[in-house]
Amino acid sequence: MKISTRLKFAELISLAIVAIIVVILLSTTLQMKREIAKNEAAGELLQAVTSLRYLTVEYALRHDERTRAQWQLRSNSLSKRLASTEEFTGPAETESISDLRSANENIAALFTLxxxxxxxLLRERGKEEILEELESRLMGQITNKTQAMISEALSLSDQSRIGALNAQQRAFNAVILFGGIVVLVVTVTIYITLRSVSRPLERMREGTAIVGAGNLDFSLGFQSQDEIGDLARAFDGMTEKLKLTTVSRDSLADINAALQAEIIERQQIEKKAQAQLARLNLLHQITRSIGERQDLRSIFQVVIRSLEDHLPVDFSCVCLYNQETNLLLVTSVGLHSEALAQELSMTKNSQVSIDENGLSRCVHGELVYEADISKIDFPFPQRMASGGLRALVMAPLRAESTVFGVLVVAKRQAHSFNSGECEFLRQLSEHVALAANQAQLYTALQQAYDDLRQTQQSIMQQERLRALGQMASGIAHDINNAISPVALYTESLLETEKNLSTKGRNYLEVISRAIDDVAATVARMREFYRQRAPQLTLSPVNVNSLVQQVIDLTRARWSDMPQQRGIVISVQTEFALDLPDIMGVHGEIREALTNLIFNAVDAMPEGGTLTLRTSVVQDLLKSTKEVILKQVCIDVCDTGIGMSDDTRRRCLEPFFTTKGERGTGLGLAMVYGMIERHSAHIEILTEIGKGTTMRMSFLVPTTASSVSHSPAPDIIPTQRRILVVDDDPMVLKSLRDILEIDGHSVISADGGQAGIDSFKAAHEQGDSFAVVITDLGMPYVDGRKLASSIKQLSPDTPIIMLTGWGQRLVEDGDSPSQVDCVLSKPPKLSELREALRKIL
Structure with missing residues (x-):
């Protein structure tokens, strides 16, 4: 058998064994994936069963509906998971799943019992002992069955884990076995080949020396059918022919010299083949290394370091090409090339202009090899030559027919790059370009994914705000109806009851302010999904008085509620004397202070000191020679747990909270919104374990603001016949009482249809109403339909619409055309009287 045939046969055997190993590894991988999927499914079942067991115990301890509902949801989820267990296909696994399903159904029935x-037990107290014993037994059965289900789930998990380990062990054994076979085949082939080559060659060398000495009777006598045997038979034939002819020693010497030249040529070819093989191995290593990286810098560094260590080269760098500026930007420089890069001014981020010679051809996609750059009169080759470099190769990095970079390598010796190295650099540049393009695509995709995720979060937050706003809009009407009687009666008592005690009047004033704050808060509910009016109606605010009001309003939160838990929070005030007024909205500033006090109380779970301080400071940044601007500062200080730097930076963001389920993340966000609308400033001073100070700074107006007061009406209409229509009996009663105090005759109607019927009856009798006051949102017949019906009967009868959406209707321009005046709930006596005065 010929030597080449042996080598090809050994190669085929090795490839076949490698293919078998790959198939085994692939099958093992698939098996391990299936076992891992089984393990994960078993883990999910185990977690679900454990949750059932925990919820059962919790229900037995607490017997609340929430736990029962959670148990039912978890049981349904477990049933669905057991119904879709396609991962488990073995007979034992199928039987275990069937047992789990049956046990789950039994547990559900037992839990229902x-x-x-x-x-x-709650209904039959007389059977308490029997029912408690039954409950104990039911709990025991449920516990036993859940424990059995846990054991089954653990068994499934153990089986899948054992299956994965067995598959891995089989793969390992197969790789070891077949790998050993490959090594053995290659070793035997090499041994046989060397033995069949080296000995005959040695014999031929000896025969050549003998024949060269003149002994033409020498014969090698090889019988092998390989290439060496052919050569030996040719040698013997040559000696036989030499016997028949006269051959001079000079001819023999020439023949010997030719043989020696052929041997040397073969050796050179073998060296070139080994060098080519080494370069292919290097290319494979570099390709595998850069394929595991996703950023350009690391890819380029791996390539440059590999070239410096294995090619080797004296200088190497990678440059990115900018088509717009037609410049190269040095991106990466080899570790061993940094000193030379400093000398050549080609350090990282330096720019290189494009020459008309080599670089110009390179950026157009051509590999350029300059054997001796000392003879080239272009800037870039001369720059490289100034550092002692002579041979230069520039390989383009091209992706999708576009050159985006250049790989530059150089050596100090001229003509030092051979054709094999140039071809290697060309192939390497193609692999590097592909890897770099993939890295850029990965970076772009990652950025696009991040942008998409942020956009999705923003959209989800907007949808959540819109949903909250729509829900709040519906709640606002009911809240306004509920507080309308309180507002009317409180204002009436403060106006009419002159004999109230000072303490009682103070209490009523606090109630009135609280009602105003509630009304303002309800009005701001729509801001969750609607923009606030750009202009605020500002009025002078006495800060010291406002802070004291907030302290009184929040007393239950910082005094009564903590004391119930045995916690003491002391409140201290430090008010500056002669504090100037600021321009603002009382309700918004009061609400912001309330939120800050609530946060301060929450930050002191073990108690502490809450300090509220007011002061006046000069705004040095905004002061001029003509005007000295001042700021009124309100400090809310606590001695609580403080905030970390990350919490301090994010605490003003909407929906960011550190209170878990107790917090909404909207308190400080609303404070920040108030600060922005008042052109004020908020400062947060905090330290972990030492407390937090929230400081709000408001500019003091430079000139006294003229507050326009509406002149008191000279005449308040009295003794008019008024129809009041509303679906809330409390609102009806309070409006009727207040209007009757002013001397009016009031007829009330419960709902829109009743109001239309009352107005028709009075109109037919010729006893019409001077004015109609109606609500907007009423069942069946709302305020719009009622106003339209009344205007059809009596176009001259004025209609006042009193609704919780009053201000919204006015701002949106959505007031009904038949309505003469729209007022917001809760109504104020002054607004109601002014409306009556204007329309009457």
Whole structure:
């Protein structure tokens, strides 16, 4: 058998064994994936069963509906998971799944009995002992069955883990076995080949020396059918022919010299083949290394370091090409090339202009090899030559027919790059370009994914705000109806009851302010999904008085509620004397202070000191020679747990909270919104374990603001016949009482249809109403339909619409055309009287 045939046969055997190993590894990988999927499914079942067991115990301890609902949801989820267990296909696994399903159904039935037993226990106190014993037994059965299910789930998990380990062990054994076979085949082939080559060659060398000495009777006598045997038979034939002819020693010497030249040529070819093989191995290593990286810098560094260590080269760098500026930007420089890069001014981030010679051809996609750059009169080759470099190769980095970079390598010796190295650099540049393009695509995709995720979060937050706003809009109407009687009666008592005690009047004033704050808060609910009016109606605010009001309003939060838990929070005030007024909205500033006090109380779970301080400081940044601007500062200080730097930076963001489920993340966000609308400033001073100070700074107006007061009406209409229509009996009663105090005759109607009927009856009798006051949102017949019906009967009858959406209707321009005046709930006596005065 010929030597080449042996080598090809050994190669085929090795490839076949490698293919078998790959197939085994692939099958093992698939098996391990299936076992891992089984393990994960078993883990999910185990977690679900454990949750059922925990919820069962919790229900037995607490017997609340929330735990029962959670148990039912978890049981349904477990049933669905057990119904879709396609991962488990073995007979034992299928049987285990069937047992789990049956046990789950039994547990559900037992839990239903447990719930029914508890209900019966609440109804039948006389059977308490029997029912408690039954409940204990039911709990024991549920516990035993859940424990059995946990054991089954653990068994499934152990089986999948053992299966994965067995598959891995089989793969390992197969790789070891077949790898050993490959090594053995290659070793035997090499040994046989060397033995069949080296000995015959040695014999031929000896025969050549003998024949060269003149002994033409020498014969090698090889019988092998390989290339060496052919050569030996040719040698013997040559000696036989030499016997028949006269051959001079000079001819023999020439023949010997030719043989020696052929041997040398073969050796050179072998060296070139080994060098080519080494370069291919290097290319494979570099390609594998850069394929594991996703950023350009690391890819370029791996390539440059590999070239410096294995090619080797004296200088190497990678440059990125900018088509717009037609410049190269040095991106990466080899570790061993940094000193030379400093000398050549080619350090990282330096720019290189494009020459008309080599670089110009390179950026157009051509590999350029300059054997001796000392003879080239272009800037870039001369720059490289100034550092002692002579041979230069520039390989383009091209992706999708576009050159985006250049790989530059150089050596100090001229003509030092051979054709094999140039071809290697060309192939390497193609692999590097592909890897770099993939890295850029990965970076772009990652950025696009991040942008998409941020956009999705923003959209989700907007949707959440819109949903909250729509829900709040519906709640606002009910809240306004509920507080309308309180507002009317409180204002009436403060106006009419002159004999109230000072303490009682103070209490009523606090109630009135609280009602105003609630009304303002309800009005701001729509800001969750609607923009606030750009202009605020500002009025002078006495800060010291406002802070004291907030302290009184929040007393339950910082005094009564902590004391119930045995916690003491002391409140201290430090008010500056002669504090100037600021321009603002009382309700918004009061609400912001309330939120800050609530946060301060929450930050002191073990108690502490809450300090509220007011002061006046000069705004040095905004002061001029003509005007000295001042600021009024309100400090809310606590001695609580403080905030970390990350919490301090994010605490003003909407929906960011550190209170868990107790917090909404909107308190400080609303404070920040108030600060922005008042052109004020907020400062947060905090330290972990030492407390937090929230400082709000408001500019003091430079001139006294003229506050326009509406002149008191000279005449308040009295003794008018008024129809009041509303679906809330409390609102009806309070409006009727207040209007009757002013001397009016009031007829009330419960709902829109009743109002239309009352107005028709009075109109037919010729006893019409002077004015109609109606609500907007009423069942069946709302305020719009009522106003339209009344205007059809009596176009001259004025209609006042009193609704919780009053201000919204006015701002949106959505007031009904038949309505003469729109007022917001809760109504104020002054606004109601002014409306009556204007329309009457």
């Amino acid at each position: 447990l719930v029914n037993n508890h209900h019966e």
